[in-house]
Amino acid sequence: MRILHSRGLINVRGGNGSVKISSREFLMTPSGLPKHILKPDDLVVVRLDGTWTGRYKPTIEYRLHLEIYRRVSSAQAILHSHNPYTILALRIGLKLDPSELVETKYAIGECIGVVEELEPGSLELAKRVGEEAEKCRVVVLENHGVVAYGETVYHALDAIEALEDYAKIKITEHLVAKKSK
Numbered sequence: 242m243r244i245l246h247s248r249g250l251i252n253v254r255g256g257n258g259s260v261k262i263s264s265r266e267f268l269m270t271p272s273g274l275p276k277h278i279l280k281p282d283d284l285v286v287v288r289l290d291g292t293w294t295g296r297y298k299p300t301i302e303y304r305l306h307l308e309i310y311r312r313v314s315s316a317q318a319i320l321h322s323h324n325p326y327t328i329l330a331l332r333i334g335l336k337l338d339p340s341e342l343v344e345t346k347y348a349i350g351e352c353i354g355v356v357e358e359l360e361p362g363s364l365e366l367a368k369r370v371g372e373e374a375e376k377c378r379v380v381v382l383e384n385h386g387v388v389a390y391g392e393t394v395y396h397a398l399d400a401i402e403a404l405e406d407y408a409k410i411k412i413t414e415h416l417v418a419k420k421s422k
């Protein structure tokens with residue numbers, strides 16, 4: 242979460258993350274606390290049946306994490322960020338294809354899922370992200386952010402960082418092409 246914050250990919254209260262700690266439970270960031278100063282004790286243990294224990298409530302988006310872990314066995318860690326350039330790229334209609342760059346091909350894989358704008362924390366959003374996550378490791382939420390999963394938290398982080406760098410390249414390329422017309 243500190244890396245996401247230092248790279249401008251979340252605000253202090255934005256985004257969330259989780260890591261699987263057994264076949265039935267995962268550690269998750271709490272709701273409301275500033276994300277760049279979280280301590281191990283602040284984390285919440287959430288079980289795949291939706292119950293949880295901890296000093297704080299889990300993040301409002303815990304359903305989205307549950308949905309991915311239930312559907313995708315290879316997901317061992319999940320991060321949700323608010324990448325500004327990725328959001329912008331979709332808003333101006335740019336198509337994101339990870340096969341375009343060596344780095345994105347490696348960090349993201351074959352595809353990027355897209356989910357229409359839905360209420361944060363809603364069951365509907367969780368379900369749609371779960372559906373896309375069955376096909377792609379990285380899912381962009383229109384006008385909202387990104388969800389990525391991987392075998393480790395760094396695998397998920399790498400995908401989110403690669404996506405944001407790619408979005409910057411795509412937007413700049415679009416502007417240069419427009420200017421030279």
Ligand SMILES: [Zn+2]
Binds near residue numbers: 256323361385386
């Ligand atoms: Zn969010």
